[in-house]
Amino acid sequence: MAILKHIASKSSNYGAALEYLIFKHDELRKTPILDQNGNRIMRDEFYLDGLxxxxxxxDAACQQLNREYQKNKNKNEIKSHHYIISFDPRDSTENCLTxxxxxELGLEYAKANFPGHQALVCTHMDGHNGSGNIHVHIVINSLRKLDVPKQSFMERPIDCKAGHKHHLTKDYLKHLQKSLMDICMRENLNQIDLLSPSLSKVSEQxxxxxxxxxxxxDLxxxxxxxxxxxxAKTTFETEKEKIRNAITDIAKRSASFMDFQNLLKLEYGILVKDHRGRFSYLPADREKFISARTLGTSFDREHLLLLFQCNAAEKEKQQCRVNDPMDALYIKSNLRLVVNLQDCVKAQQSYAYAQKVKISNLQKMAQTVLYVQEHGYDSYEKLYEAAESIDRKMATARSDAKLTEVKLKKVxxxxxxxxxxxxxxSVYSEFLKAPNKKIFRQTHFDEIAKYEEARQFLKRDFLDEKFPSMKDLRAEKELLMCTKDARYETYHYFKERNTEIQTVLANVDSILEMEKLQQREQRPRAKKRSYDMSL
Known part of the structure; x- marks a missing residue:
């Protein structure tokens, strides 16, 4: 998975960047590694080019350019930008990346995205953390040396002029990430989606x-x-990591923001602030809040509120189940209907099969009696009432699930x-400004028709209200999908219970019918009177 990292440097020592690229360094302490004589050690393998x-x-070329344009003189100015492209360790073995x-890919990337800048492009063969991944360093002077043609990613007119500085914005960074993804896809290298925000954001610091x-x-x-x-402790956690773990733990158990806020304060001593649509967190040992953006998208307001809604739906489902105390103890059984021998043609034709059915019926009756005893149904009326109650709950759950499905379809x-x-x-806006609307409509008939159809539909749904954003609708869709799944799960639960208790009810009816039949057979018959007809 190729990733892109950016480091802005205010150091005026351009030579330090070159030394880092060609000499071995202790990455943890940021110091060069020396041999026994105190000399720096050259890296085992690297590729170095300049643009x-x-x-x-x-270093000398950058300083000369700075003097020429009288730039990069202040301490607070960014003097250079360091971009690092780290390829997946598997690329060297699976995709033959050398x-x-x-x-070559680094040079191509630098020429395309940093035109006109003085740049060093250097490839190292080993990752600093022992991962062995190939990575490319691109170090550019923040000041542009040459005039270049204006590119699509350049936001300002001066971004293509010599003597002006490299201007990195969010849109420019997205372009750089997309450019790297395109190269990796073209070369069939392992790649992740760099444009999506990180779920757990860990900075270099x-x-x-x-x-x-x-x-x-460890020491x-x-x-x-x-x-x-x-x-007592073997794994070190940073302050942000502790906050992430605390949020993850509490968020799983919270059904609302109030629950989340109270539990996080009670169990971990972390305050939560919801300000301007963003969450911020304040541990007990800090005075300044930590924004959710620095922790990752899994800890921001939108993600957590959606999680709370899903938790609330799950809680509602569980609450619906435990309204009946016996539902909490429900374990699916393997009850089957008792076979009526009088209706079974095969049993009437085969004595052996009839005997087998009788034994099976006895087992099913025993299971039915055990079920009735375990669930405390001490009368037929209670059993019948329980069956009616479960049937109503099943119907309600199915109705709720269908209603949610209809809402989801609407969204x-x-x-x-x-x-x-x-x-x-945009096409419709051009149509409104067109001098000859008739010709424009004929040329763009499909687009205008689609716009008018969509506008009419949305106005009918939202009346005079402002149309919602796509983000809001997708969030609503996520919630409805979560609710639908929960309600269908509840429906299937009650459906299984209903099938089971209807089987029990039918078996009880069969048992009672057999008892009546046996009582009728065991009743003593009245003796017929005999009359002596000889008289």
Missing amino acids: NCEPYSF GKRAQ EYYAKRRGQINL TNLELLGDGFTP NEQIHHLGQYFSTK
Whole structure:
């Protein structure tokens, strides 16, 4: 999975970047590794090229350009940008990615996305964390050296002019990520969706803080083990990691924001603030809130509120089940109907089969009696009432599920028409501004017809209200899907119970009918009077 990382540097020491690329460094301490004589050690294998400069005179070329345009003189100015493309470790074995090929891809990427800049492109063959992944470093001077043709990703007119600085925005970063994804897809390399927000966002600072903390904790634990003590903690957690774990734990058990807020404060001492549509968290040992954006999308307002709604739907389903105390103890049985021998043609034709059916009926009757006793049905009326109650619950659950299904279908139609509305809105705007509307309508008849159809549908659904956003409709769809699944699960639960209790009811009827028949057969018959006709 190729990933892209960006580091902005305010250091005016351009030579430090070159030294990092060609000499071995301790990644944890950010210091060069020295040999026995105190000299720096060259990296085992690397590929180095320069764009718009000689690679080994990169520092001098950048400083000369800065002097020429009188830029990058202040301490707070960003002097260089460092982009790192990390390829998946599997690419070297599965997709035959070599260092030379990775360097070619890095040069292609730098030329396409940083035109006019002085740049170093260097490929390393080993990951700093021992993963062995091939990665490409691209270090550019923040000041552009050459005028270049304006590209689609350039947002300002000066972004293609020499003497102006590299301007990284969210849209530009998305373009860089998409460009990398396109290259990986073209080369059949492993790739993830870089455009989707990270579920759990770990910054470089947090990553190295965790590594340093783990090393220090391991050293402390070694001392404790040497003294004969058992370490209480073996895994180091950063402050943000503790917050993530706490939120994950509480969110699973919360059905509303109030539940979430109260439980998080009670169990972990973390305050939650909902401000301007965003969640922020304040641990007990901090004075400044930590925004959900720095933790990842799994901890933001939209994701958590949707999770709370799903939890509430699940809670409602469970509540519906436990209204009957016996429902909480329900275990599906294997009860079957008792076979009526008088209606079974095969049993009437075969004595052996009839005997087998009789034995089976006795087993089913025993299971039925056991079921009735376990569930406390001490009268036929109670059993019948329980069957009626479960049948009503099944019908209600089915009705609720069908109603949710209808609502979901409606929301899907709204999403479809809203997408159609937005996709054709620009054409309709041009139509309104066109000097000859008749010709324009004939040329764009399909688009205009789709726009008018979508607008009419949405106006009918939302009347005079403002049309909702696609994001809101999709969130509503997610909630309805979750609710539908929960309600159908409840329906299937009661359906199974209804089938079971109807079987019990039919078996009880059969047992009672047999008892009546036996009583009738065992009743003594009245003796017929005999008369002596000889008289």
